Amino acid sequence: MSTGGREEAPSAGQAATQEAVEAVESVGRSAIQLVEDVGGIALMGLQTAVWLFRPPYRLKNLVAQLDYIGVGSIFVVGITGLFTGMVFAVQTYHAFSLFDAQGLVGATVALSLSRELAPVFAGLMVTARVGSAIATELGSMRVSEQIDALATMAVDPLQYLVVPRVVACVAMMPVLTMLFDTVGIMGAYLVAVFGMGVDAATFLGRIRTWVDPEDILGGLIKAAVFGLLISLIACYKGYNAKGGAKGVGTATNEAVVMGSVTVLVVDYFLSLLLASFWSTHAARGPG
Amino acid sequence: MKLRSFVTPFKVGLFVLVAIGAFIGFYTFVHKGGLSKEDSVDCFAVFHDASGLEKKTQVLIAGIAVGEVTSITLYEGQYARIGLRILKTVKLRTDGAITKRSASILGEYVLDLYAGSEQAPLMKDGGQIVNVVDQAGMQQIFQALGKITDDIQAVTKELRNVMAGQQGSIQQIVRNLSAVSSTLDRTVAINGERLDETLGNFQRLSAQLASIASAQRGNVGEIVENVRVASDEARQALATLDQVLGANKGSLAENFASLKTTLGHLDDSLRNVQDITKRIDQGEGPIGRLVNDKALGDKLDRTLTGASTLVDRIVGMQTEVSMDVDYMWGEAAAKGYLNLKLIPKADKYYLVQVVDDSRGTPQFAFTQTTPAAPLTQEPAQQVITTTRSFKFSGEFAKTIEPATFRLGIIESTAGGGVDVNLLGNDLRFTTDLFDFNDFYQPLPRLRSYLTARFLDHFEVRGGVDDALNCDSYSGFRFNCAQRNVVAAEGRGYTLGGRELFFGGAFTFTDEDLKAVLAAAPMPK
Numbered sequence: 037m038s039t040g041g042r043e044e045a046p047s048a049g050q051a052a053t054q055e056a057v058e059a060v061e062s063v064g065r066s067a068i069q070l071v072e073d074v075g076g077i078a079l080m081g082l083q084t085a086v087w088l089f090r091p092p093y094r095l096k097n098l099v100a101q102l103d104y105i106g107v108g109s110i111f112v113v114g115i116t117g118l119f120t121g122m123v124f125a126v127q128t129y130h131a132f133s134l135f136d137a138q139g140l141v142g143a144t145v146a147l148s149l150s151r152e153l154a155p156v157f158a159g160l161m162v163t164a165r166v167g168s169a170i171a172t173e174l175g176s177m178r179v180s181e182q183i184d185a186l187a188t189m190a191v192d193p194l195q196y197l198v199v200p201r202v203v204a205c206v207a208m209m210p211v212l213t214m215l216f217d218t219v220g221i222m223g224a225y226l227v228a229v230f231g232m233g234v235d236a237a238t239f240l241g242r243i244r245t246w247v248d249p250e251d252i253l254g255g256l257i258k259a260a261v262f263g264l265l266i267s268l269i270a271c272y273k274g275y276n277a278k279g280g281a282k283g284v285g286t287a288t289n290e291a292v293v294m295g296s297v298t299v300l301v302v303d304y305f306l307s308l309l310l311a312s313f314w315s316t317h318a319a320r321g322p323g
Numbered sequence: 324m325k326l327r328s329f330v331t332p333f334k335v336g337l338f339v340l341v342a343i344g345a346f347i348g349f350y351t352f353v354h355k356g357g358l359s360k361e362d363s364v365d366c367f368a369v370f371h372d373a374s375g376l377e378k379k380t381q382v383l384i385a386g387i388a389v390g391e392v393t394s395i396t397l398y399e400g401q402y403a404r405i406g407l408r409i410l411k412t413v414k415l416r417t418d419g420a421i422t423k424r425s426a427s428i429l430g431e432y433v434l435d436l437y438a439g440s441e442q443a444p445l446m447k448d449g450g451q452i453v454n455v456v457d458q459a460g461m462q463q464i465f466q467a468l469g470k471i472t473d474d475i476q477a478v479t480k481e482l483r484n485v486m487a488g489q490q491g492s493i494q495q496i497v498r499n500l501s502a503v504s505s506t507l508d509r510t511v512a513i514n515g516e517r518l519d520e521t522l523g524n525f526q527r528l529s530a531q532l533a534s535i536a537s538a539q540r541g542n543v544g545e546i547v548e549n550v551r552v553a554s555d556e557a558r559q560a561l562a563t564l565d566q567v568l569g570a571n572k573g574s575l576a577e578n579f580a581s582l583k584t585t586l587g588h589l590d591d592s593l594r595n596v597q598d599i600t601k602r603i604d605q606g607e608g609p610i611g612r613l614v615n616d617k618a619l620g621d622k623l624d625r626t627l628t629g630a631s632t633l634v635d636r637i638v639g640m641q642t643e644v645s646m647d648v649d650y651m652w653g654e655a656a657a658k659g660y661l662n663l664k665l666i667p668k669a670d671k672y673y674l675v676q677v678v679d680d681s682r683g684t685p686q687f688a689f690t691q692t693t694p695a696a697p698l699t700q701e702p703a704q705q706v707i708t709t710t711r712s713f714k715f716s717g718e719f720a721k722t723i724e725p726a727t728f729r730l731g732i733i734e735s736t737a738g739g740g741v742d743v744n745l746l747g748n749d750l751r752f753t754t755d756l757f758d759f760n761d762f763y764q765p766l767p768r769l770r771s772y773l774t775a776r777f778l779d780h781f782e783v784r785g786g787v788d789d790a791l792n793c794d795s796y797s798g799f800r801f802n803c804a805q806r807n808v809v810a811a812e813g814r815g816y817t818l819g820g821r822e823l824f825f826g827g828a829f830t831f832t833d834e835d836l837k838a839v840l841a842a843a844p845m846p847k
Contacts, residue, residue: 102335110338146353211342218345240352247353248379252346 073294077272080194084202084268087195094200101204105166106211113161113212114219120153121145121220125227129234138232142239143246145224146217150251154216155209156303159262162209163295167270170201171291174274175284183275198275202267209263210256217255254310261306266295358391363408365393368421368452373403375432376423382407382434389413389436407452409436416443420454524628528620549592556585641666645830651788653822656681660828669722676716678734682819683709733757738767749776753786764819766791772824780835785825792820 046054128144174197177183183193221243228234270291277287370376373395382390390413394406409415416439426433437454439446446452602608606615613619647660659679666672686708718731718740727742738757745752751774758768772786 099332099335102339103331107334107338150349207339211339214342214346214349217349244353249350249354252350252353256346 073272076276077268080198080272080275081202081264081268083194084199087192087199088203090195094196097196097200098203101200102208104169105162105201105204106208109162109165109208109212110215112165113158113216116157116161117149117154117216117219118223120157120216121149121223122227124148124153124220125224125232129228129232138228138234139238139242140246141228141232141234141242142221142224143242145228146221146243146247147251149217149220150247150255152255152303152307154213154220155255155258155262156299158209158212158216158259159266159299159303160296162205162212162263163266163270163292163299166205167266167295168288168292170267170270171274171277171288172284174198174271175277175287176274178275178277179280179284193275198271201271202264205263205267206260207263209259209266213255213259217252250314254314257310258303258306261302262299265298265302269295269298358408358410362411363390364411364415364446364450365406365408365448366415366446366450366452367404367406368455369398370403370405370423370455371457372423373405375425376403376405376434380433382409382421382436384413384436384438390434392434405434407434409446413438415446415452416440417446417450418443418454419446419452420456421452422456520628520631524624524631527627527631528624549589636667639667641833642836643672643830643832644836645828647782647784647826647828649784649824649826651681651822651824653820654681658824658826671719671721674716674718674720674729674731676718678714678716680714680734681711683711684714684735686710729755736760736768750774751776761819764789764792768792768819774828780830782828782830783825784827785823787821787823789819789821 124145125141128141129138132138132140132144174183177197183197186193186196225236225239228239229236273287273291273294274284277283279286376392376395378392378395380392381388382392390407390409392405393408394404396404396406398404407421413436415436419439420437422435423432424435425431436452603611603614606612613623643662643664643666645660645662645664647662649658649660650656651658658681661677663675664672665675714734716731716733716735718729718733720727720729720742722728725744727744728739729741730739732738733740733755734757736758738755738759740753740755740757743752744750753770753772753774755770756767757770758764761768768788769790770786770788771790772784774782774784776782
């Protein structure tokens with residue numbers, strides 16, 4: 037039955053129901069999007085792995101990305117590492133002075149940096165600097181149809197654009213983490229030895245006593261994993277950007293946020309995994 | 324373009340090389356340098372507690388790393404099997420020993436190894452270090468430290484008690500030793516005096532015996548004198564005899580007779596002397612008993628000692644006579660005291676006092692109605708009789724500087740008092756408390772006054788009498804004062820109550836009395 041061509045305004049109850057439904061739909065869409073993203077990133081990772089070993093090997097692109105990701109991040113990672121080590125030395129010095137154990141400052145800073153802080157902070161810095169750049173660059177290429185043009189020219193965009201970035205990021209993250217470790221411990225040394233009066237031999241001796249090579253290796257492994265994830269996320273978001281300039285911005289934003297969160301979340305699970313791995317190799321346990 | 328294509332890989336390569344160098348340096352720096360299988364012997368030890376031990380925990384001899392922990396596994400379900408790798412250069416023996424030691428209170432542990440004696444065989448690969456000295460965990464250490472701290476506290480507490488406590492302390496011991504030494508000194512002094520007294524008694528006894536002997540010697544002297552007289556008479560007789568023989572031969576016989584009589588007298592005298600000395604020697608008579616009876620001698624000694632002590636006390640006792648007169652402000656009457664103070668020792672005296680108190684001695688009587696009123700009712704009539712009579716005081720006083728405490732009878736009632744001597748006895752604050760059973764006054768009589776002494780013999784004083792009870796005079800009369808004054812014979816008699824007084828006193832001592840008595844005219 038016709039109402040005479042006029043639509044009735046929804047009641048308050050209907051409006052509330054509509055909002056609730058939309059909220060649930062939003063959650064559902066986010067979950068679906070997350071699954072889609074994870075799946076897409078995984079597929080991109082697999083394709084990257086495949087294209088990594090297929091010629092032509094575009095070393096020039098790789099070197100350029102190594103330069104941009106690694107050498108270009110030296111300053112920001114170095115500054116971050118220096119002040120992280122210095123701040124950590126100040127705080128641990130005051131904490132350990134309560135127990136008259138200031139000699140443990142070096143060991144504590146070195147352990148923290150090598151196991152956790154260096155890979156995580158370096159990962160965050162690379163996410164902020166490199167991940168955003170990759171997403172923006174690839175997003176711009178996508179919305180300007182440059183990627184489509186590559187495909188038209190029988191150049192696989194994944195091999196040309198993604199593989200060098202992923203490889204460079206995986207390779208440079210451990211290097212930057214090593215830089216972070218070194219500069220951070222140097223900063224802690226400066227503060228503790230010259231600023232707080234901790235004995236230099238004690239500082240270094242405690243590092244040698246308490247820090248094991250496994251700690252350094254674990255940090256570097258984490259950094260490589262972080263590099264892989266950061267680059268894949270950034271490439272995925274940029275590669276699949278749509279909607280013009282706004283879409284590029286959204287892709288960049290999502291790449292940084294997702295990359296940062298992923299670094300922190302994955303760090304936890306990697307820590308558990310590595311601890312279990314080292315414990316197993318330390319042959320400690322029942323039996 | 325070519326330069327640019329060269330620079331970029333160079334930068335990357337340089338950066339990577341630097342990072343690899345840093346990694347190698349860091350890795351090498353923290354690498355503990357595990358022991359090679361060829362240079363080491365693998366063995367194990369079983370610990371009850373492996374907490375704090377980790378893989379690669381150092382094994383030390385004299386603080387030098389000689390091995391490391393290679394594994395930590397559970398052993399027989401309840402122990403820790405610690406795998407060890409020890410350098411062969413150490414020459415670990417089968418009787419070696421190992422122990423876990425805390426390197427710091429933060430939980431860092433190391434293993435201390437004793438390689439063993441040279442007589443024991445070398446440890447083989449896979450062997451066990453049987454001698455394991457399990458160290459207590461930190462918790463046990465802290466518990467032990469807690470117990471030790473408690474013990475130390477207990478010891479210090481005991482020490483404090485010993486040093487400063489009241490019972491069994493060093494202070495107490497020192498005080499006891501001081502008291503013992505003081506007692507010893509006093510005993511020696513007292514015994515010394517007694518010894519001196521005893522020697523004095525002996526001296527007096529010997530003097531008396533000498534006196535007795537000298538008295539006896541008088542008899543002997545008399546005898547000797549008799550002998551001398553007899554010899555003179557004999558000489559005269561011989562002269563007479565010579566004359567007789569020469570001129571008067573006729574009376575010779577008579578002269579011989581006279582000589583014979585004289586010699587008989589002499590013989591009697593000598594016999595008497597012999598008899599007396601024999602009786603003395605046999606203890607006959609008072610002198611003989613005195614000389615020969617030891618008990619009598621001791622008795623005499625005691626008697627003389629007692630008499631001497633008594634005489635010493637009497638001679639040593641000082642006497643002080645004083646007369647006090649106070650003007651009682653409220654009564655407008657005088658009150659007099661005559662005091663005799665006997666002072667046997669410097670720290671005590673006896674006071675005998677006669678008091679002329681203007682208040683008199685009130686006596687109370689009740690006239691009961693007939694028939695008798697119930698006990699709860701007031702008596703029908705109350706009669707107060709005030710008798711003007713002397714009151715007497717007799718007090719014993721003991722001085723404990725700077726105070727003198729007195730106890731006894733004060734103004735015919737029981738009481739006591741205290742004198743506080745100030746300014747070298749020139750100022751004295753006195754408080755007396757007596758008359759506890761006065762029916763009329765609700766509170767005992769408290770008298771406090773201050774006495775100032777000048778010119779050795781004179782005193783002025785002032786204070787308050789009966790301070791605890793109500794005022795008795797109009798100037799400071801309170802509501803309750805009216806009942807304290809009764810009228811009789813045209814004047815008011817104060818039965819009691821607070822009033823001020825002032826007065827003076829003069830005092831005579833022994834020396835003064837001797838001088839006065841010596842100068843006083845004596846009746847002939």
